[in-house]
Amino acid sequence: MRLRNTTLASGCLALAITCVNSGCAPSPAPAPDSLQWVTSAESDATIGSETRLGTGPAGKILHYGDFASAADVPEFVQLSEALATGSRVVLAQRVWRRNTQGRNAAPELYSGVVVVDRSGAQPRARLADIGEIGHSGPLSLQIVAFPLSDSASTEFRGDVIVPQGGVLDFGIAIRQETWGQGGGPVEFEVSLQDGGDREQTLFSAAIDPDAAAPPGWLDQRIDLADFAGRRIRLRFATRRTAGETGFSLPIWSDPVVYPRQRLDTRPNIVLVSLDTLRARSLGAYGYARDTSPFLDSLAERGALFENAITASVTTSPAHMSLFTGLYPVRHGIREGLQRKAPHAITLAQLFRGAGYRTAAFTENGYLVRRRGFGDGFAQYTENVGETLKAPGEARRTFGQARRWLKANAETPFFLFLHTYEVHSPYDPETPYASLFRSDGEPGAGNVAVQGARDRYDREIRIVDEELERLFAAIAEAGLAESTIVVVTSDHGEEFGEHGGYQHGGAVYEESVRVPLVFVGPGRIPGPRRHSTPVSLVDIAPTLLELAGVPVPDGLDGTSLASTLERGDTPAAHTIVTEARATKRWLDPLRHVSWNPPLFAVRRGNSKFIVHRPASGAAEPMLRFDLADDPTEQHPLTIEPDAERAVDAAIDRYLRRSTAQPEPGADVSPKLKERLRALGYAE
Numbered sequence: 268m269r270l271r272n273t274t275l276a277s278g279c280l281a282l283a284i285t286c287v288n289s290g291c292a293p294s295p296a297p298a299p300d301s302l303q304w305v306t307s308a309e310s311d312a313t314i315g316s317e318t319r320l321g322t323g324p325a326g327k328i329l330h331y332g333d334f335a336s337a338a339d340v341p342e343f344v345q346l347s348e349a350l351a352t353g354s355r356v357v358l359a360q361r362v363w364r365r366n367t368q369g370r371n372a373a374p375e376l377y378s379g380v381v382v383v384d385r386s387g388a389q390p391r392a393r394l395a396d397i398g399e400i401g402h403s404g405p406l407s408l409q410i411v412a413f414p415l416s417d418s419a420s421t422e423f424r425g426d427v428i429v430p431q432g433g434v435l436d437f438g439i440a441i442r443q444e445t446w447g448q449g450g451g452p453v454e455f456e457v458s459l460q461d462g463g464d465r466e467q468t469l470f471s472a473a474i475d476p477d478a479a480a481p482p483g484w485l486d487q488r489i490d491l492a493d494f495a496g497r498r499i500r501l502r503f504a505t506r507r508t509a510g511e512t513g514f515s516l517p518i519w520s521d522p523v524v525y526p527r528q529r530l531d532t533r534p535n536i537v538l539v540s541l542d543t544l545r546a547r548s549l550g551a552y553g554y555a556r557d558t559s560p561f562l563d564s565l566a567e568r569g570a571l572f573e574n575a576i577t578a579s580v581t582t583s584p585a586h587m588s589l590f591t592g593l594y595p596v597r598h599g600i601r602e603g604l605q606r607k608a609p610h611a612i613t614l615a616q617l618f619r620g621a622g623y624r625t626a627a628f629t630e631n632g633y634l635v636r637r638r639g640f641g642d643g644f645a646q647y648t649e650n651v652g653e654t655l656k657a658p659g660e661a662r663r664t665f666g667q668a669r670r671w672l673k674a675n676a677e678t679p680f681f682l683f684l685h686t687y688e689v690h691s692p693y694d695p696e697t698p699y700a701s702l703f704r705s706d707g708e709p710g711a712g713n714v715a716v717q718g719a720r721d722r723y724d725r726e727i728r729i730v731d732e733e734l735e736r737l738f739a740a741i742a743e744a745g746l747a748e749s750t751i752v753v754v755t756s757d758h759g760e761e762f763g764e765h766g767g768y769q770h771g772g773a774v775y776e777e778s779v780r781v782p783l784v785f786v787g788p789g790r791i792p793g794p795r796r797h798s799t800p801v802s803l804v805d806i807a808p809t810l811l812e813l814a815g816v817p818v819p820d821g822l823d824g825t826s827l828a829s830t831l832e833r834g835d836t837p838a839a840h841t842i843v844t845e846a847r848a849t850k851r852w853l854d855p856l857r858h859v860s861w862n863p864p865l866f867a868v869r870r871g872n873s874k875f876i877v878h879r880p881a882s883g884a885a886e887p888m889l890r891f892d893l894a895d896d897p898t899e900q901h902p903l904t905i906e907p908d909a910e911r912a913v914d915a916a917i918d919r920y921l922r923r924s925t926a927q928p929e930p931g932a933d934v935s936p937k938l939k940e941r942l943r944a945l946g947y948a949e
């Protein structure tokens with residue numbers, strides 16, 4: 268690979284908007300002082316764990332879903348006529364094998380050129396030609412086809428107005444599906460067209476996809492300061508330089524022009540989700556152990572919500588509620604294997620639409636990009652371990668986020684960070700083994716359970732240290748005053764307080780109450796503590812309002828911006844939490860089948876727990892007064908009128924289910940049943 272930046276010279280510039288390749292759209296209305304995308308095309312490409320939006324050949328997804336085993340994968344896939352214009356197509360399969368908990372290992376990629384079979388009514392391609400999967404257990408499979416172009420070159424153009432001190436950022440790569448296919452080196456060239464026929468080359472570099480280890484995304488920055496105030500036309504071209512018979516698919520990530528000196532005064536937003544972190548295990552929420560000294564100090568600097576309640580005690584639905592401001596009944600993800608309803612719009616989509624850079628760093632599992640979690644993120648990095656039983660990777664994930672924010676300090680950004688570090692298995696690093704040992708502590712109870720608590724607490728200390736490093740990186744990048752950071756979690760964890768363990772099958776406070784802290788110097792005065800119950804669905808409208816991005820109509824959440832900025836008491840509202848796991852862990856080694864769903868309905872200090880099984884007898888409704896009985900030990904009697912009112916509230920909640928996904932849209936009932944039988948429960 269070689270990289271070369273040519274010197275810029277000024278020239279006369281063209282005005283028209285041109286779009287050469289399909290999949291490319293004219294740039295949006297220019298905003299000279301802020302971020303402008305050169306193209307709004309959104310093809311995406313995954314290299315390793317990092318997926319980016321960009322401009323380049325777009326694959327057609329032929330299948331994305333699950334099979335009970337490799338034997339169930341069909342021999343052929345159907346191709347549309349548009350895909351089968353030539354005699355060959357590029358076919359790629361990403362295979363995620365499932366472990367016994369129904370969770371994915373890191374994907375394996377099989378790809379190659381396949382001859383189009385025209386012997387039947389519809390053109391088709393033989394999957395086995397690109398590799399035998401050979402696996403007895405359940406798997407997820409994505410099959411993508413790319414039309415194979417005869418042309419050795421690609422090109423697109425976009426017009427932008429260059430701001431004062433303008434720079435052009437973009438990344439280049441060869442799609443991983445076409446590494447090692449004999450395509451030979453590819454030249455990437457960015458040029459600037461002036462009013463005549465002349466062009467100046469701004470950048471050229473080559474990548475060889477046949478190298479032993481081709482590079483992933485290569486980020487580039489070009490100074491456009493000499494063209495400030497002018498509208499310029501940029502041309503992005505690639506050319507294969509060798510390999511008559513081979514092929515490769517080059518792609519450009521997110522070309523964007525913006526001023527080097529930040530003129531946009533809107534805040535950056537950093538949203539941190541520390542999966543499975545219950546509020547009551549943090550010092551700021553009254554825990555006796557010093558698990559979270561840094562997070563506790565954040566509460567002194569910003570606003571802390573003492574009663575932040577999740578919308579679901581399962582990872583995927585809770586995070587989608589965090590992303591959309593909608594309850595699970597409305598965004599459509601109520602269990603782990605579902606897909607976001609198309610009408611549900613995410614924070615990342617709204618921020619990107621408002622000119623924010625967007626990036627996510629997440630770990631194993633349930634925040635599957637293709638199921639809607641990646642929507643709107645220009646960059647989505649999933650650190651997937653060998654199995655989802657692998658311990659969390661907060662060190663790695665937070666490290667990536669720190670590097671990203673340092674490189675993107677000049678434009679407003681929305682950064683999402685998510686780690687499973689405190690999720691089971693509780694497996695803290697060895698140096699932490701001496702922390703929080705409860706040996707001999709009076710009332711420690713079950714030794715195995717107490718040991719699990721100790722390890723969980725050590726994991727909290729690890730993420731607390733990573734939070735501190737994140738804030739240090741924000742300060743080092745000069746962003747402390749311009750960045751709002753939110754720290755929360757998707758649900759808590761049970762350690763036998765009500766007979767259960769882990770999470771997913773109960774809605775007591777240890778499962779539903781999560782940390783929620785907002786920090787934003789100059790914007791969010793602190794310290795302030797708010798005791799009014801708020802929901803995870805309130806976070807999305809709050810962040811949008813704080814950033815000045817219009818909040819969509821019809822969200823279930825209510826913005827807390829005036830509470831944060833002026834200290835107003837949040838409006839009281841009814842908060843609903845769902846639990847839909849089919850298993851309940853009764854001790855760390857044993858679980859029982861359970862007939863969901865279960866709901867918690869919170870109004871002020873009053874809490875009701877309602878069982879609404881699809882079949883069979885319901886358990887009696889429970890009521891607690893959390894002011895007198897915060898650990899829910901003494902259920903109170905329920906007047907018939909109150910019971911009817913709570914039932915009516917659940918009915919209203921369920922009737923809002925306009926977003927119910929097609930049952931089994933991407934998961935066969937057979938597989939679903941099988942995963943459940945295998946113990947599919949978070």
Ligand SMILES: [Zn+2]
Binds near residue numbers: 543583758
């Ligand atoms: Zn979770």
